[in-house]
Every structure is written in structure tokens, then in C-alpha cells.
Amino acid sequence: MASVREYLRFRRKRERPERSINYKERIRGHKLTIFYRGVLAAVLAAAVVGMAAVSWQNREYAEGLVISSIPVSKVEGATYLALGNNILTYSKDGANCMDGRGIVLWNQTYEMQNPMVDINGSVVAIGDYNGRTIYVMDAEGSRGEITTNLPIRKFRVAANGVVAVILDDAKITRINLYDTAGKELVKSETTMDKSGYPVDISISPSGELLAISYLYVDSGIMKSSIAFHNFGEVGQNLSSDRFVGGYDYQGNVVPMIRFMNSSTAFAVSDDRIMFFTGSEKPLSAAENLLSEEIQSIFYTDKYVGLVFLNTEGKEKYRLDVYDGTGSLVNRKSFDMEYTDIIFDEDEYIIYSSTDYSINNMHGVERFTGKFDETVYLLAPTQKRNRFLIMTQDAMKVMEMK
Secondary structure, three states: OOOHHHHHHHHHHHHHHHHHHHHHHHHHHHHHHHHHHHHHHHHHHHHHHHHHHHHHHHHHOOOOOEEEEEEOOOOOOOOOEEOOOOOOEEEEEEEEEOOOOOOOEEEOOOOOOOOEEEEEEOOOEEEEOOOOOOEEEEOOEEEEEEEEEOOOOEEEEOOOOOOEEEEEEEEEEEEEEEEOOOOOOEEEEEOOOOEEEEEEEOOOOOOOOEEEEEEEEEEEEEEEEEEEEEEOOHHHOOOOOOEEEEEEEEEOOOEEEEEEEEOOOEOHHHHHEEEOOOOOOOEEEEEEEEEEEEEEEEEEEEEEEEEEEEEOOOOOOEEEEEEEEOOOOEEEOOOOOOOOOEOOOOEEEEEEEEEEEEEEEEEOEEEEEOOOOOOEEEEEOOOOOOOHHHHHHHHEEEEEO
């Protein structure tokens, strides 16, 4: 009997660890099953959300309905522009800003012969060609005035209110930077012999980077050059003009250069579009040669759109859309005699005073239709399927359904 009891005790001791191991493995297996089920559920949920988002982005609208209308009289000779989420109205006699409810936020009176306007986000600068005063405003009202002692030829405003100005001084052309209080932050000068004539300028949203397109003649050959200057901490350790890099283009005129955002700029010549990247020292990132004449240029912080006369197909125009890397991401042919082309996230709207077409970057035309009356401005709102439209006597909200 003793031997039997000893055998049973020995057997229990030997089996106990095995049962313990099996129990732990079962718990571990159960936890892994729950984990994998959770991961699978999360993946499926993400896929469903992604499919729903794509479906929403590609959904075609059935109609555009005016859901509200506020009486607003358009002044003869006035122009409407989108200023952030508000509407800017300007003319030779003054400017005002209205919110989406038609409430006037501010008025600015002046007398100008040829008013020039530059907008960066929710900040606007208004000045007269050949004048000596630039008004800087945002949705809250005046941020300051800049007074120069030389005729103004061109200017650009940063999102923080800093303004870069080209001033004419006989044989010398000056390029100065001012803050909203009118204080002269940077003062520089150029001549045709030194670096050429500044055709265009652009300032980054932060006000730290300045890009200048120059035109000059070298040994009888026309050339253009693009120069970048950094007025932030990086530029302090460089030369007095804060020059951080530049590029030359022989036989080309570069009439336009713009910052898309704080780290991306593009320039357009008669035969190419160039992209530059870098928040401190912009470098050439891409060049795309163009064989056709550009009719119009539109851009936002993410995309650049070039309109050409269409050489293929029945439509009159062709829109080529590039992203900030210089890649062609969308192409569309159309017939509309357009007033403007607006980019809103991954969507763009082509419109005239009578027609409009809503498209996305996936190549889907979400809607095309006609306005019930003459439209002077169409502007996106914070809600993707709603737009503000300005007519002769009203501000209206149109909702796409």
C-alpha cells in the first residue's frame, strides 16, 4: 500500500506543473485572441471610415440651393475678395470688411487712383500704385499704416502684417520691409548694373523669408535670377543683405514668384514652373518645362494651378494642378470663360459670373451648374458643402446637396 501511495503522490507532483502550464497558456491564448480581435475590429473600423470619407469626397452633388440671403448693395466700381472667412470690398474710395452674416466689421476710407491689394490669410494690405501709403488690416480692423518717401511700385504682406515694398528712386530701386507700425525693418537698394530690376517679390507667412525675381541683361543676353533672403535668426549670421541662396535662368523672364507656405515657394517663367523648399535656405526642388503659353495662375498653400489654351480635345481651356513638390496631380479640360479658380483643401471650383463647376483632386466633377443671377464672388466657408456668393444686391449662402 505504501508503494501505491508513494506512486500516487509522485504522479500528482509530476502532473501538477503540467496542469499549471496549460492553464497559463490558455490565459495567454485567450488574451492574444482578444488582442487580435481588437486589432481586426480597429482595422475594419478604419477601413469603413476611410471608405466613407472617400465616398463623401467623390460624391456628386444633385443641386445647389440658396439657404439664406442678406441684402448688400454693390458699390459701382467696387471689387469683392475673400479675406479669411470674411468678405473684403474695395474701390478707389475705400474698403470695408463684412463677416458671413453681412455685418460690417470695419471701414477704411482713402483716395487712390490705382489701388493694389495683397492678401495673406486674414491680413490685407492696400496701397496705391505710385502712392506713398499702405494700409494694413485684418478682421479686427486696422493694424497700422506704412508711409514711404518714395513712389510704391509693388508690395507683398506676410500673415503677421510685415510688408515688403518695391520703391522707385530714379536709377535706384529700393526693397524695404516695414512692420505694421510703419517702422523700417530692412532697407536695401539695387541697380540694373548690380543685380537687375526687381520684377516681383514675395514674403513668407512668417515674414522671415523674402524672395525676389530680378531681370537683367548680361553681355546683351536677357537673364533672370531668383534671390532668397532670410531675416530670421539664420540670416543674422550671414551678409548684411541676409542673402541665403539664388538661381539664374538665361533667356527667361520670371514675372511671378510666390510663397505657398512657410517652407514652399514657386516661380513661373515663360517656359517652366519652378518649386523651392526650405524654411531657412530654400533650395530648388523641381522644375517642369512648359511648351504652351500660360493664360492664368492660381495657387493656395498646397496647390498651384496653371491654365492653358487646350491643344487637344474640344474644350477651350486646360487646367494643370501641381502640388508643393512639383508633381502634376490633376488635369482638367473645360470650356467656361472663368472669372476665378479657387482651391479649397483637395477640391477646386471653377466659376464665372453665370456658371460654376466643383471638382476634386481625384478627377471627379462633383457638380456643374448655373447661377440664378450674376455672381461677382464665390468663396468657400468653414463647412465644405457651403459657399458664400456675392451678387449685385445680396450676400447669399449656397449649400450643395
